[in-house]
Amino acid sequence: MEIRNIAIIAHVDHGKTALTDSLMKQSGAVEENFTMDTNELERERGITIYSKNTSIFYKDTKINIVDTPGHADFSSEVERVLRSIDSVLLVVDAQEGPMPQTKFVLKKSLELGLKPIVVINKIDKPAARPDDVKEMVYELFLDLGASDEQLDFEVVYANGRDGIAKRKIDDDSSNLEPLLDLVLEKVVPASSEELTNKELRAQPFNLGYDNFLGRLAICRIYEGKIKKADEVFVKGLDGQLRKGKIIKMFTFHGLEKVELDEAIAGDIVVVAGIPDIFIGETICLNPEVEPLPIIHIDEPTISLNFLVNNSPFAGKDGKFVTNRQIKERLEKETEVNVGLKIDFSSTEYYKVDGRGELHIAVLLEKMRREGYELQISQPQVIFKEENGEKLEPYEEVIIDIPGDMSGVVIEKLSKRKGIMTEMKPDVNHTRIIFEIPTRGLLGYKSEFIVDTRGEGILASRVIGFKKYAGEIEKRNVGSMVSMATGKSSGFSLFNLQERGTLYIGHAEDVYEGMVIGNVSKGNDLVVNPTKGKELSNMRSSGADEAIKLTPPDILNIEKGMSIMSEDEYLEITPNFVRLRKQYLTEIERTRQKRKQ
Ligand SMILES: Nc1nc2c(ncn2[C@@H]2O[C@H](COP(=O)(O)OP(=O)(O)OP(=O)(O)O)[C@@H](O)[C@H]2O)c(=O)[nH]1
Ligand SMILES: [Mg+2]
Numbered sequence: 158m159e160i161r162n163i164a165i166i167a168h169v170d171h172g173k174t175a176l177t178d179s180l181m182k183q184s185g186a187v188e189e190n191f192t193m194d195t196n197e198l199e200r201e202r203g204i205t206i207y208s209k210n211t212s213i214f215y216k217d218t219k220i221n222i223v224d225t226p227g228h229a230d231f232s233s234e235v236e237r238v239l240r241s242i243d244s245v246l247l248v249v250d251a252q253e254g255p256m257p258q259t260k261f262v263l264k265k266s267l268e269l270g271l272k273p274i275v276v277i278n279k280i281d282k283p284a285a286r287p288d289d290v291k292e293m294v295y296e297l298f299l300d301l302g303a304s305d306e307q308l309d310f311e312v313v314y315a316n317g318r319d320g321i322a323k324r325k326i327d328d329d330s331s332n333l334e335p336l337l338d339l340v341l342e343k344v345v346p347a348s349s350e351e352l353t354n355k356e357l358r359a360q361p362f363n364l365g366y367d368n369f370l371g372r373l374a375i376c377r378i379y380e381g382k383i384k385k386a387d388e389v390f391v392k393g394l395d396g397q398l399r400k401g402k403i404i405k406m407f408t409f410h411g412l413e414k415v416e417l418d419e420a421i422a423g424d425i426v427v428v429a430g431i432p433d434i435f436i437g438e439t440i441c442l443n444p445e446v447e448p449l450p451i452i453h454i455d456e457p458t459i460s461l462n463f464l465v466n467n468s469p470f471a472g473k474d475g476k477f478v479t480n481r482q483i484k485e486r487l488e489k490e491t492e493v494n495v496g497l498k499i500d501f502s503s504t505e506y507y508k509v510d511g512r513g514e515l516h517i518a519v520l521l522e523k524m525r526r527e528g529y530e531l532q533i534s535q536p537q538v539i540f541k542e543e544n545g546e547k548l549e550p551y552e553e554v555i556i557d558i559p560g561d562m563s564g565v566v567i568e569k570l571s572k573r574k575g576i577m578t579e580m581k582p583d584v585n586h587t588r589i590i591f592e593i594p595t596r597g598l599l600g601y602k603s604e605f606i607v608d609t610r611g612e613g614i615l616a617s618r619v620i621g622f623k624k625y626a627g628e629i630e631k632r633n634v635g636s637m638v639s640m641a642t643g644k645s646s647g648f649s650l651f652n653l654q655e656r657g658t659l660y661i662g663h664a665e666d667v668y669e670g671m672v673i674g675n676v677s678k679g680n681d682l683v684v685n686p687t688k689g690k691e692l693s694n695m696r697s698s699g700a701d702e703a704i705k706l707t708p709p710d711i712l713n714i715e716k717g718m719s720i721m722s723e724d725e726y727l728e729i730t731p732n733f734v735r736l737r738k739q740y741l742t743e744i745e746r747t748r749q750k751r752k753q
Pocket of ligand 2: 174175194204205
């Protein structure tokens, strides 16, 4: 049987998963009403977090498909996937056109010599402009230095959600066959007798974990074949040779893993039985074979500490709260989360390095759902030194906003050491592109939403380490810190809400040192939110003198991470996210300040 290996890549939300889902549905691999975004967090957020494999059968060909995440924090995962497939479907929203992550994934694909098939998706949107978008994509190929052969790309117009694809925008079509036919025609076959007859060389590009089988490796078999129970060698990244045995092997079909006894060159399979296998290593039967070129993994860009929760409310909500439990959970995470680096050497905290705020926030969100309780310190950018020069991570930011709002955005990003590289007015919005140190961008997103009244779109991605930009002055908002422990009273909150934005509502448990809101002007403010009589008729509509409280800006993990100050911790438990001062009493805080 013939095999084709493709990945679906795009900017976040451009419709990769919906297209994959439709492909699986139409090929009969799965029932209606299911989605590739199988993870609970993915469903809730409506984004893909983990790249996932599937395969479908079409005209006697097995098509292995990898659905990748579009969010920039997960780009190193996409990069690894790109190393192991033969072509990509570059999905581009027919209204939005190419976005930062489109550029990134296309750039990586072109560098690897892939010939993308462009899928202009969501053509059903009322504001779709497929012709313009096709032109923009062509320009992007040019800008990124595509070869003549790559520039001659095929275009398919699609409504991925409804499962329709067509070669020309006016064609009649009721399914995705035009796209699948193009895949069969244009993507090089991955399998051949010649390759299968060679000696085995397979390479993991992703890891998984199974409670019974332990670490799993998702591999592409480049040459030869693997059989169940094979005794294999692993050529490590350090050049050392290790031994392993293929205990079990699976292929993906629809959403299921199907067990296999044998797999041939060209296929993508999951193998179990090599406990310490890592991405980029070479699995072989003959230890003399040349190892495959290794797969590079991007370095982390931000760092923070995970600590045992020691707030006055510690242990009230979580099931797993001790240092040892947190450590074991983090060790398990490093089995599969390859972008993560954790330093376990301190006994007081674990230093966790990741690829961005969302990358870490997803881990924290998973942990709290499993019943963990902990606190974290403020995320810091990771600096590097090269040839005696201090370097820091930079990001490219693409912003789309209504024209009259560009002034304030440009002013703020410039203050944060951003450099505008492009400004393009379009029909009813302006697109601005900035290059800015990650440090300058941390905490900016929530301000951006306010400044653009929720109408702006901001997308960013790490572009690498560059020269340190010097001190960055950010808008200084203070924290409103509770001086008392007890229940918040509507009466005091009513008075406090004039001073800034509150993170809590009335009748909530607070403790001394907890941050209950921000102060719009000036420094930290110590307040008593528990003072005064509790009013029973709050917000009850009929009462004439009822107190009207502005709805609080309730914290979640990401929001907390982006607004917290250096002297604070974010306390995360299954049901609560609270911000607090590291030192809970005012006396201690003053003493600490003196020491510095
Ligand atoms: N109108 C329209 N909406 C679509 C189409 N395809 C997908 N969508 C919608 O766009 C949103 C995002 O779709 P997804 O398939 O989750 O996007 P994605 O590219 O997988 O997103 P990430 O994995 O998070 O990067 C969903 O609300 C879909 O229902 C389409 O062809 N037309
Ligand atoms: Mg998706």
